[in-house]
Amino acid sequence: MRSKENSYNTTYMTTSKIDFLKGFIRTIDDYPIKGVFFKDISPLLANVKAMKIASECLAQTLPAKIISSVMAIESRGFIFGSVLSIVNNASFIMIRKAAKLPPVISNVFFDSKSEYSKEKLGFNSSYLNKGIILIHDDVLATGGTVKSVVEALINQCGINSSNIYLSFLVELSFLKGKHSLLEEDIIPETHIKSLIVY
Ligand code: AMP
Numbered sequence: 001m002r003s004k005e006n007s008y009n010t011t012y013m014t015t016s017k018i019d020f021l022k023g024f025i026r027t028i029d030d031y032p033i034k035g036v037f038f039k040d041i042s043p044l045l046a047n048v049k050a051m052k053i054a055s056e057c058l059a060q061t062l063p064a065k066i067i068s069s070v071m072a073i074e075s076r077g078f079i080f081g082s083v084l085s086i087v088n089n090a091s092f093i094m095i096r097k098a099a100k101l102p103p104v105i106s107n108v109f110f111d112s113k114s115e116y117s118k119e120k121l122g123f124n125s126s127y128l129n130k131g132i133i134l135i136h137d138d139v140l141a142t143g144g145t146v147k148s149v150v151e152a153l154i155n156q157c158g159i160n161s162s163n164i165y166l167s168f169l170v171e172l173s174f175l176k177g178k179h180s181l182l183e184e185d186i187i188p189e190t191h192i193k194s195l196i197v198y
Contacts, residue, residue, distance in 0.1 A: 017053055021196055025170065034117050039139055039170050039198075043099075045079065054169065054195065055083045061193040062088070063165055064181035068131030071095055071123060073145060084136055085191045088108055095123045095149055108156045112148035115141040115175065121148065125157050133164050140168040140194055143177030150186055162189055168194040 024044035031038040044050045047153055067088040072081025073095045087173035098109050098120040106126035112119050135149050144168055153159040164187060171178065171194030178192055 004104055017057055018171045018196055020038070021050055021057075025196070028112055036116050037172070039172070041076065041138055041169065055080060055087075057166065058104075058169060058195050059084060059087045061167060062134065063132070063191075065132050067134045067165070068129035069093055069105070069127065070134045070136060071128075071149065073135070073137040073149065074100070077136050079138070081136035083166065084134065088134070090134070091127050091129050093123050093127045095109045095121055108152055109179050110148050110152040113142075115144075119145075121145075123152075126180040128157065128159075131163065133159060134167055135164065136167040140166075140171040140177045140192075141175045143175075143180045146177075147181060147184070147186055150181075164191065168190045169196060170194065171197045 020042060024041075024047055026040040026043055028038040028040055030036065044054060062084065067084075067090045069084035070088065070093045071093040072078050072085075074097055078094060082092050084090075084154060101107055101122045101124070104124055104126070106124050107122050108125045109120060109122040117177065133153065135146060137146060140146065150161065150164055150166075152160055166177050166181075177180055178189075178194075179189055181192065182189055
């Protein structure tokens with residue numbers, strides 16, 4: 001039976017592919033802090049077949065629109081984010097911890113809060129192309145991190161939220177990240193796609 005959470009991708013993805021990929025994701029309880037069920041994607045990255053299937057399936061979740069820039073969140077977001085940028089002929093923009101971003105005038109900085117950490121993040125806005133922007137990360141947990149990126153794009157770069165799409169390899173639906181993004185009217189539901197939902 002196809003799970004309800006994945007029903008949006010019925011036309012191009014079989015449940016067996018999602019189940020196959022789930023077999024390469026390890027859950028580590030109480031890591032890095034108590035109460036967190038950490039999803040370790042290292043086994044998936046180490047398996048070429050799983051990497052290929054995940055890359056293809058992720059690419060198929062994207063909107064049928066021309067994506068001009070892909071932004072990805074340090075550091076595991078970089079892995080599939082760069083694949084998605086190549087597939088879409090889009091510029092690739094790293095969202096980095098502030099201290100790791102070489103100083104340039106076009107840098108944009110903002111505070112972010114995830115399930116288990118607080119960071120000051122930033123990106124070089126000069127690499128943003130006009131048009132649709134896709135933000136990719138490995139995991140959508142509470143939604144705090146991606147929300148801070150969307151707000152920085154809207155408030156500091158003047159990007160309209162209708163031009164922003166979100167992509168995740170894994171969504172932890174029990175942490176209600178998508179729900180909180182929708183509740184705060186940050187972005188429309190059709191703009192949020194997760195490949196593997198727990
Ligand atoms: P959040 O802001 O709570 O949605 O957290 C998303 C960010 O934190 C992503 O960059 C993830 O890499 C990381 N993260 C948060 N929770 C987890 C988790 N349970 N397993 C793996 N990564 C996580």
